[in-house]
Amino acid sequence: MRDIDHNEILRWAVAAQGGSTEAFGNLHRRFVALVHGVLLSRFRPAVAEELTQECFLIAFQKLHQLREPAKFGPWIVAIARRVNAVGECRSTNSDDINEIVDHRAGPESSVDAARVMSVIRQLPEAYRETLVLRLVEGMSGTEIAAETGISAESVRVNLHRGMKKLREALAINANEVNTHD
Numbered sequence: 001m002r003d004i005d006h007n008e009i010l011r012w013a014v015a016a017q018g019g020s021t022e023a024f025g026n027l028h029r030r031f032v033a034l035v036h037g038v039l040l041s042r043f044r045p046a047v048a049e050e051l052t053q054e055c056f057l058i059a060f061q062k063l064h065q066l067r068e069p070a071k072f073g074p075w076i077v078a079i080a081r082r083v084n085a086v087g088e089c090r091s092t093n094s095d096d097i098n099e100i101v102d103h104r105a106g107p108e109s110s111v112d113a114a115r116v117m118s119v120i121r122q123l124p125e126a127y128r129e130t131l132v133l134r135l136v137e138g139m140s141g142t143e144i145a146a147e148t149g150i151s152a153e154s155v156r157v158n159l160h161r162g163m164k165k166l167r168e169a170l171a172i173n174a175n176e177v178n179t180h181d
Contacts, residue, residue, distance in 0.1 A: 013069030074149030127162030
């Protein structure tokens, strides 16, 4: 992620509201990882990918409703949080491993990534979202706060508590595997 330039976002959002598809394309490029991360915290990767595009379509259609153009990030996050996938569940199964991992990663990394995502999806929503934005999308706590509209302190607490719960859950799962060997 790059530094947040609120003036640039404001210019793009105002231009997009005026009909500029180029400006909307800039907003898309700037916020696609954010929206994807929010959705990935709730849905399988392939579904999150599809819903990311749906969120931007909704945003494009409702851009005239955006009252504070400088807050495009929190606005599109709100759209992403409300979107639903018909018939989709949160659980990750073994078929989802290929959707989650970087195909250049080795088999052990693939299994680990699927396991971590499975555990993250079982955590409370506030932890899921901030963890995915941090661990998968690579956003800093400051970026998460600025772009989602969540206070910096809440992001910090959610990341801290979420990581603690993730470590605990992964340790429990590892112990369960070891006791069954």
